[in-house]
Amino acid sequence: MGSVYYILSIVIVISFITLVTFSCIFYIFYLDKNSGHIGLYERSQFLFILGAISNYLSSIFNIVNGIIIENIGCKEFNKYSYLLVPTFTLSRLYAVSMILRIYRQGLLNLLRSGEVSKEYLFKRLSLCRTACLISCYLFLTLTLFTIANVLIDYSTCDSIFWPFFASYSIETFLFFYMSWEAYKVNIHPTIVIEYLFYALSWGTSSFTPTIDERWVLQIPLRNCVLLVLAAYSMHEHYKLIRPPLPLEISLRHVFSIEELYYDFKYFLMKLNNEDYIEWCEVYCELTRADFVKYFKPFKDRYSQSIGLDSVIQRDIDESNYDELKIRLEDRLQNPVHIYFNSEQFLMFKKLYYVNFN
Numbered sequence: 001m002g003s004v005y006y007i008l009s010i011v012i013v014i015s016f017i018t019l020v021t022f023s024c025i026f027y028i029f030y031l032d033k034n035s036g037h038i039g040l041y042e043r044s045q046f047l048f049i050l051g052a053i054s055n056y057l058s059s060i061f062n063i064v065n066g067i068i069i070e071n072i073g074c075k076e077f078n079k080y081s082y083l084l085v086p087t088f089t090l091s092r093l094y095a096v097s098m099i100l101r102i103y104r105q106g107l108l109n110l111l112r113s114g115e116v117s118k119e120y121l122f123k124r125l126s127l128c129r130t131a132c133l134i135s136c137y138l139f140l141t142l143t144l145f146t147i148a149n150v151l152i153d154y155s156t157c158d159s160i161f162w163p164f165f166a167s168y169s170i171e172t173f174l175f176f177y178m179s180w181e182a183y184k185v186n187i188h189p190t191i192v193i194e195y196l197f198y199a200l201s202w203g204t205s206s207f208t209p210t211i212d213e214r215w216v217l218q219i220p221l222r223n224c225v226l227l228v229l230a231a232y233s234m235h236e237h238y239k240l241i242r243p244p245l246p247l248e249i250s251l252r253h254v255f256s257i258e259e260l261y262y263d264f265k266y267f268l269m270k271l272n273n274e275d276y277i278e279w280c281e282v283y284c285e286l287t288r289a290d291f292v293k294y295f296k297p298f299k300d301r302y303s304q305s306i307g308l309d310s311v312i313q314r315d316i317d318e319s320n321y322d323e324l325k326i327r328l329e330d331r332l333q334n335p336v337h338i339y340f341n342s343e344q345f346l347m348f349k350k351l352y353y354v355n356f357n
Contacts, residue, residue: 010063013220020224021056024231025049031235044104047130048230051097055227058090059220066215081149088145088163089138094223095171096137098198098230100130102178105191109350111247118247141167168202175199194233198226245349251329251336255287263348267339275309276335282312283328286321295321 028048065087069077077083107124110116123129148163179195201222245260246253254264261284268276282302289298302308302316315324339345 010067010216013217014060014063017056017059017220017224021052021227024227025052027231028234044101046127047097047101047104048234051094051230052227054090054093054097055223058087058094059223061087061090062215062219069215084163085142085145088167089142091164092138092141092167092171093134095167095174095202096134098195099171099174099178100133102182102191102195106181172199172202175202190233190236194229197229201226249340251332254336254339255284260348263344264336264339267342267344268335270344271335271338273335276332278309279312279328279331280335282308283325283332286325286328290321290325295319 028045032045061083065083068080068083072080104125107116107121111118111121144166145163148166175195175198179192179199182192182195245257249260254260265277265280268280285298285301289295299316299319302313308316311327312324315321315327
């Protein structure tokens with residue numbers, strides 16, 4: 001009867017982690033299809049899915065190894081220590097995928113703050129470079145694992161976990177470090193909490209004394225919790241974050257993004273140039289009227305305006321809206337150029353895309 005319960009528990013665990021893993025993956029595809037998915041872009045849909053698959057396969061191999069050790073014992077398992085390689089490799093692949101997500105967000109933040117160029121960003125985030133970083137980490141950890149296999153006698157259950165414990169310790173430190181880096185560069189707060197949780201759960205993964213419980217139950221369920229946390233964190237990111245500013249911002253973006261417009265107008269007020277402010281307000285109202293193709297309120301507002309530039313006044317009176325738009329765009333190029341090169345705009349870019357309210 002005991003063996004029946006044991007088999008049933010394994011079937012339930014495998015069914016549960018399969019359901020959770022593929023539900024999370026399908027949900028990410030759903031977000032990608034039905035939203036602007038800035039949260040997906042920030043945190044990399046590719047790295048999330050790579051991490052989810054490696055997480056799932058790692059859980060399966062953990063269960064298989066747990067079943068084998070339960071049946072033959074730790075001393076006999078020494079002959080089959082090569083079976084630890086897939087589990088070890090997949091766990092490291094999951095960890096490095098999660099670490100690279102923070103690396104990606106840090107680079108995107110540097111771009112938004114104007115500290116790096118697009119070319120630098122694309123080079124650093126290219127698929128080839130990402131694959132190289134992952135491969136280097138896996139090669140390094142597998143080399144250490146091979147050395148451990150030579151030096152360690154897996155005659156006791158505790159000795160089996162020394163290579164894993166060493167890797168978990170290093171990755172726990174990296175998760176704490178990445179969480180701190182995310183906090184420093186003003187990345188969305190859910191990512192900070194997510195990586196703190198990663199660090200705590202990753203660092204306590206080898207404390208259960210019973211080996212079959214650890215591999216068959218604890219680690220697969222822990223991996224599921226981490227995956228659900230990552231998906232939920234991405235969901236919150238998607239809900240709360242604004243779309244990022246375009247990589248190349250022009251005059252039309254200033255008058256199509258509300259927060260950017262008000263920051264620009266505030267900048268003009270600090271310059272104390274009334275012509276700039278007047279052109280800005282007229283162009284803003286003209287843009288709204290042109291969008292709905294209804295100019296009567298615009299003309300009524302400015303046709304009898306006192307102190308308005310005579311050339312602008314003439315264009316309004318004669319309904320030369322296309323010429324007026326071109327004229328105002330030419331006049332606004334200089335103040336916009338000054339604004340784009342100001343410290344105020346750099347600060348706006350750095351803080352704009354996260355909305356905590």
